[in-house]
Amino acid sequence: MSEPITVLIVEDHQVTLDGLSMGLSREADIKVVGTASDSNTGLNIAKELRPDVILLDLHVPGESGPKSMVQSFVAIPGCRVVIFSGESRMAFIQVVMDLGASGYLLKSESVAKVAETIRQVMSGKRSILSPELVVDKTKLTKSEEEVLRSLARGMKYQDIADVRKTSPATVRKQCELLLLKLGLTSREELIAWAVKKGFGSLESEK
Amino acid sequence: MNWLDKALSKIGLVQPSPEYPQVERRKQARRQSDKPQTKIKSIWEHSLDEIATPRPPIPEKEKPVGLRSPGPTKVWYDLWLKELIRQVGAEETTQKEPVDPDLVSQSTKSMIVTVFDALTTLIAEFNEAAGTASLKVTVTEPHKANNFYRFRISTATWSLTARGQTGKIEFFLLPASELINIYENETSRRLRATTHLNTQTSPSFWSVNGMPLDVHESRVLIRTLFKDLVLRTSGELQASFQSVSPAVDLSGDKMSQILHDLAMEKQNLVQKIVIQQEEVQKRIARDLHDTVISDVLMLKRSLTEQSMDKNKVIDTLDSINEKLREICHDLAPRDLIDWGLQPVIEDLLQKVAEQTGADCSFSCDCQLPELSESVQLHIFRIIQECLNNSVKYAEASRIQVRVDRVPGQLSFIIEDNGKGFSPDEEKEAQSIKEGGFGLGGMHERLDLIRCFYPARLTVESQPGAGTKTSIVLAIG
Numbered sequence: 001m002s003e004p005i006t007v008l009i010v011e012d013h014q015v016t017l018d019g020l021s022m023g024l025s026r027e028a029d030i031k032v033v034g035t036a037s038d039s040n041t042g043l044n045i046a047k048e049l050r051p052d053v054i055l056l057d058l059h060v061p062g063e064s065g066p067k068s069m070v071q072s073f074v075a076i077p078g079c080r081v082v083i084f085s086g087e088s089r090m091a092f093i094q095v096v097m098d099l100g101a102s103g104y105l106l107k108s109e110s111v112a113k114v115a116e117t118i119r120q121v122m123s124g125k126r127s128i129l130s131p132e133l134v135v136d137k138t139k140l141t142k143s144e145e146e147v148l149r150s151l152a153r154g155m156k157y158q159d160i161a162d163v164r165k166t167s168p169a170t171v172r173k174q175c176e177l178l179l180l181k182l183g184l185t186s187r188e189e190l191i192a193w194a195v196k197k198g199f200g201s202l203e204s205e206k
Numbered sequence: 207m208n209w210l211d212k213a214l215s216k217i218g219l220v221q222p223s224p225e226y227p228q229v230e231r232r233k234q235a236r237r238q239s240d241k242p243q244t245k246i247k248s249i250w251e252h253s254l255d256e257i258a259t260p261r262p263p264i265p266e267k268e269k270p271v272g273l274r275s276p277g278p279t280k281v282w283y284d285l286w287l288k289e290l291i292r293q294v295g296a297e298e299t300t301q302k303e304p305v306d307p308d309l310v311s312q313s314t315k316s317m318i319v320t321v322f323d324a325l326t327t328l329i330a331e332f333n334e335a336a337g338t339a340s341l342k343v344t345v346t347e348p349h350k351a352n353n354f355y356r357f358r359i360s361t362a363t364w365s366l367t368a369r370g371q372t373g374k375i376e377f378f379l380l381p382a383s384e385l386i387n388i389y390e391n392e393t394s395r396r397l398r399a400t401t402h403l404n405t406q407t408s409p410s411f412w413s414v415n416g417m418p419l420d421v422h423e424s425r426v427l428i429r430t431l432f433k434d435l436v437l438r439t440s441g442e443l444q445a446s447f448q449s450v451s452p453a454v455d456l457s458g459d460k461m462s463q464i465l466h467d468l469a470m471e472k473q474n475l476v477q478k479i480v481i482q483q484e485e486v487q488k489r490i491a492r493d494l495h496d497t498v499i500s501d502v503l504m505l506k507r508s509l510t511e512q513s514m515d516k517n518k519v520i521d522t523l524d525s526i527n528e529k530l531r532e533i534c535h536d537l538a539p540r541d542l543i544d545w546g547l548q549p550v551i552e553d554l555l556q557k558v559a560e561q562t563g564a565d566c567s568f569s570c571d572c573q574l575p576e577l578s579e580s581v582q583l584h585i586f587r588i589i590q591e592c593l594n595n596s597v598k599y600a601e602a603s604r605i606q607v608r609v610d611r612v613p614g615q616l617s618f619i620i621e622d623n624g625k626g627f628s629p630d631e632e633k634e635a636q637s638i639k640e641g642g643f644g645l646g647g648m649h650e651r652l653d654l655i656r657c658f659y660p661a662r663l664t665v666e667s668q669p670g671a672g673t674k675t676s677i678v679l680a681i682g
Contacts, residue, residue, distance in 0.1 A: 065544040091553035092545055141556065142565040166606070170569040 004031040005122055008051040010042035012060045023111030039069045050078050053118050058085035074100040080121050094177050103128035134183045147174050151191050152200030314370040315355050319348050322357045324428050342470050344477055351484050361439040362469030373403035379434055385480045497529045547582045558593050565604045572611035575681050581658050584651040591644045592620040592675045600624025618677040626667040
């Protein structure tokens, strides 16, 4: 059997920390090499031990805000960062993923799910989100539906931007958020999904 | 300060208010001649008698200094008459009944109002006497704040505050700068006078240091307070005049006027801050009361009932948690500090999309420059207000927030394709209690942004043609 996956947990809520630590230690292929309850200690341990995965709570106490904290952790070479947080608002999740986090789990997840995500991240998968965050067709905003319809009809970013009176960059950003929300990885997948869900058909226009 | 002394003397404040020997003598005479003394009258009834009975006119020269000006005297007596008639209620009783606390509160409230009215009359008098070099004051009318009933009378540099609470009224004299933390700064050092409602006898009466506050005592009290305020202010002005560079020509009304106006502006701003603080407190109280408190009561009911639905209780707790979080978030948006302006606007717009089902999009293709926390907050609040209006009034199907940056200029544009409004509608909305479209507040926030960068706010709207609000900052 290969080396176990080394994990550092940075979490200030003691009960959660204990639960994760014990739960993950029971997994045969995962080894918890350190814990920290504030970001500075966490960074120091991470730089020293270079764990494979860092399980990071967004709101641990520290000198800087969540944004710079995530940046610092992501910058450590060889470590993958999986965020573990109560924050469920997509606008902020998108910021965190753009900064380079590999996964984002809501605190309501089970330890088993956490372990599974760690394995997926190690196998190279990126942009993993909690299933709760991943939406199906019914949870999209009106704006997103419009964009999906345009995509399904084969329109390019520039065309969509012209129709919606915004810029191609904005359309691209919206598509990135859609990828995140739907758990997809490329624009082609997005278009395929849109077509599959019937966005391209004339019926979908009310 | 010559003009000040003149004005003070015109309303009889330079000399200490004398005992009024002529008045006392007349009182005695009337008492002995008119009424058969079968029972001991209460203080109030004495005073009532005195006021009600028409007095023979006293030649001007004989009147004591404090009584010479006819204006305030009449107003005084009218006001006090109203108050006294209210006070004198039931027959005198020997047994002590507990006084209804509501009546005590009411009496406190009306006492505050009466004192306030008397003071404002005094100010008008003073300013009339002072002429062109009048004392500029701002007043905050009697209102309820927390558990107190309050008013404030402020010059540019000092403020006389009154706070009343169930049978006790305290008067403080604070430097204007301390108004911001008014509760912390109303200390014993700043306390000028206290008056208590003595409820031991019936009817009850207001007293100072145990001495009943009759008409004359009250005049002395109020005039003394006012005099304190004026003299402190003038002392401060003297000091500020002296501190200005000797190269500047300080003589002349023009300079004194300019300094007055500047000091007044500062005063206005302080007042605004204090008023807004109170507004926020009121809003918190209202939000909490309307949402959380009723839920908590309902929870209590479910838990005390025999058949308790556990799931329902959990759901209600979740909802309370959510609402509390919203209130906290609204008050101090930590998100701005944690994440920056862009994601926060993005999130706000997503919420609007959920609320209205409209097509909402946020466009920001540029790199936002480093803005100070307060500027970010003000921009956020203006955008929030615009979006609130869109949600409440516009009935739009498409709402867009756009950030554009060109060299020298940063713009935030909030646009919807909704109903729009005309200037008349806006005025009408102002009169509705909620503050209408909040355009006044937006401009105030823009003024605050202007402390950092030149900025402009434009609102374009036509009925049927949507609404477009633009905030433009001049940034490199």
